[in-house]
Each structure stands twice: as structure tokens, then as C-alpha cells.
Amino acid sequence: KNEVEQSPQNLTAQEGEFITINCSYSVGISALHWLQQHPGGGIVSLFMLSSGKKKHGRLIATINIQEKHSSLHITASHPRDSAVYICAVGAKGSQGNLIFGKGTKLSVKP
Amino acid sequence: EAQVTQNPRYLITVTGKKLTVTCSQNMNHEYMSWYRQDPGLGLRQIYYSMNVEVTDKGDVPEGYKVSRKEKRNFPLILESPSPNQTSLYFCASSLPGQNQPQHFGDGTRLSIL
Numbered sequence: 001k002n003e004v005e006q007s008p009q010n011l012t013a014q015e016g017e018f019i020t021i022n023c024s025y026s027v028g029i030s031a032l033h034w035l036q037q038h039p040g041g042g043i044v045s046l047f048m049l050s051s052g053k054k055k056h057g058r059l060i061a062t063i064n065i066q067e068k069h070s071s072l073h074i075t076a077s078h079p080r081d082s083a084v085y086i087c088a089v090g091a092k093g094s095q096g097n098l099i100f101g102k103g104t105k106l107s108v109k110p
Numbered sequence: 111e112a113q114v115t116q117n118p119r120y121l122i123t124v125t126g127k128k129l130t131v132t133c134s135q136n137m138n139h140e141y142m143s144w145y146r147q148d149p150g151l152g153l154r155q156i157y158y159s160m161n162v163e164v165t166d167k168g169d170v171p172e173g174y175k176v177s178r179k180e181k182r183n184f185p186l187i188l189e190s191p192s193p194n195q196t197s198l199y200f201c202a203s204s205l206p207g208q209n210q211p212q213h214f215g216d217g218t219r220l221s222i223l
Contacts, residue, residue, distance in 0.1 A: 031209040041219075043200060045211040086153065090209070097143070097168050098212070102152035 003027050006087050006101035013108050019074040021104045023087030026068065033098065034061050034072050035086040043086070046072075077108045112137045116201050116215035123191060124223050131186045131218050133201030139213070140206045142184040143168070144176065146197040147217075153200070159184055160206065191222045 004025045013019050023032070034047040047054050047061040049070065054061050058077075063070040074081055087101040114135045123129055135142065143158040145168075155168030159178040173195055175187040184203075188195060198219050202212040 033211065035214075041198065041217045043202075043214040043217075045213070048209055048211050050209055088153070097155045097158055098153075100145075100153040102150070 002102070003091075003099050004087055004089055004101040006085075006104050008104060009102070010105045011107070013077050013106070015078060015108055015110050017077050017108075019077050019081075019106065019108075021072045021085050021087075021106070023070045023072070023101055024068060025070075025087075025089045025099075027089065027099070028092040029065075029068075029089040030092050031090045032063055032070050033088040033090070034070075035088060037084040037086060037103070039083070046085075074106075079108045079110050082107050112213065114201055114203050114213050114215040116199075116218050118218060119216065120219045122221040122223065125192055126190050129188050129191060129220075131188075131199060131201075131220070133184045133186065133215060134182050135184075135201075135203040135213070136182065137203060137213065138181065139203035140181070141210070142178065142201065142203045143212070144174070144184070144186045145200045145202065146170065146195075147200065148197050156186070156199075188220075191220075193222050196220060196222045 007022045032049045037043045049063045058075045060073040084103040084105050086103045088098040117132045140161045144156040145153045147153045154170045157176040159165045200217050201215040204210040204212045
């Protein structure tokens with residue numbers, strides 16, 4: 001079993017829809033990261049969370065430490081949001097490595 | 111501009127021919143890391159470095175070497191590349207600690223024939 005599981009693997013939405021991507025993990029963590037990878041391949045860090053909720057524009061990330069679960073929400077989705085979204089956790093006690101989920105491929109249709 | 115620079119971006123080469131992928135960051139970050147990304151497997155860590163002259167294995171270190179002689183540079187060395195090392199490689203850097211965002215390079219696509 002993977003230590004970081006994302007769902008769904010693939011997601012197709014219509015422009016304007018509210019989108020949720022889920023991430024569950026099985027290890028104790030010190031931080032959880034949400035990353036975005038565009039079709040060109042580059043990876044950008046969206047959020048880093050250790051508790052609660054963060055918002056940046058139309059993106060909202062939440063984490064529930066007790067339930068070992070995080071969600072990434074996109075409000076009023078747009079075709080430019082089409083990308084792969086990757087959840088990664090920094091395990092407690094590990095010096096520097098991240099454990100990655102396999103990603104969720106989002107396609108937003110106009 | 112703050113950035114992580116990888117070179118080359120693309121490389122096609124043959125089995126056994128030593129190659130080096132360079133990674134340089136201009137943010138004075140202590141932490142640097144190399145990942146490979148493969149379809150269906152996601153990102154996996156190869157090696158990481160907490161500071162100059164401090165490196166450690168990640169999840170898939172076999173067939174790779176790294177060095178950290180200067181803070182800004184963290185090259186990835188494939189001494190004898192094999193076809194199973196065909197992959198998309200990313201270098202990343204950050205300030206120390208798990209709660210720091212990582213800055214990624216643009217990726218290097220390696221094809222080993």
C-alpha cells in the first residue's frame with residue numbers, strides 16, 4: 001500500500017465547476033505539500049500545510065491531521081487549471097525527503 | 111530571479127556512456143534533492159543533500175551518484191547509464207526543514223538507448 005494515496009486519479013470538469021482532490025496518508029507528518037505540474041512538465045509548489053486551511057486565489061487547501069487527510073479545492077475552475085496535482089508529505093523524523101502521491105490529472109473543458 | 115536551473119533539458123544517449131545532469135540554485139538554499147518521475151509511479155527521490163558535503167540516499171539511489179561541493183550546485187551523475195534510467199528528472203531546493211516549499215527545476219528528459 002502506498003503511503004500517500006490520491007483520489008481521483010483522473011478528473012474531467014466543465015469550466016466553472018467546483019473541484020476537490022483528495023490526499024490520504026498513513027505516516028505521521030510534519031508537513032504536507034500540494035504541487036502543480038503543467039503539461040510542459042514544470043512543477044510549482046502551491047501550498048505547504050501543517051494544520052488548518054490555506055487559501056490562494058481560487059485554490060483552497062485543508063488538512064485534518066487526526067484523520068490523516070488533506071483536500072485541494074478549486075473554485076470556479078478554468079481550462080488553465082488543467083494540470084496534474086501532486087500531494088507530498090514530509091514524514092516526521094525524516095531529514096529531508098518527501099513521499100509523493102501519484103498525482104491527479106485534472107482536465108477542465110471550456 | 112530566484113530559480114533552479116537544470117542542464118541539459120533533453121538528452122538521448124547510449125548505454126554505458128557516463129553523463130552528468132547539472133543543477134544550480136541561486137537562492138542560497140541548504141537543501142537540494144533529485145527526483146525521477148515515471149508514468150504510473152509518480153515522483154521518487156534519488157538523493158538529497160542537507161548542506162555542503164552532506165548527502166544521503168533517497169528511495170531509488172541505485173545507479174546514481176551525487177556530490178555537493180558548493181552550496182549552489184548539486185550534480186547528478188550516471189556512471190554507466192542503462193535503459194531503465196530513461197526518465198524525467200527533477201532537481202529541487204529549499205530552506206532546511208520539512209515545512210519549507212520546494213523550488214523545482216524545469217526537468218531533464220533522459221533517454222538511454
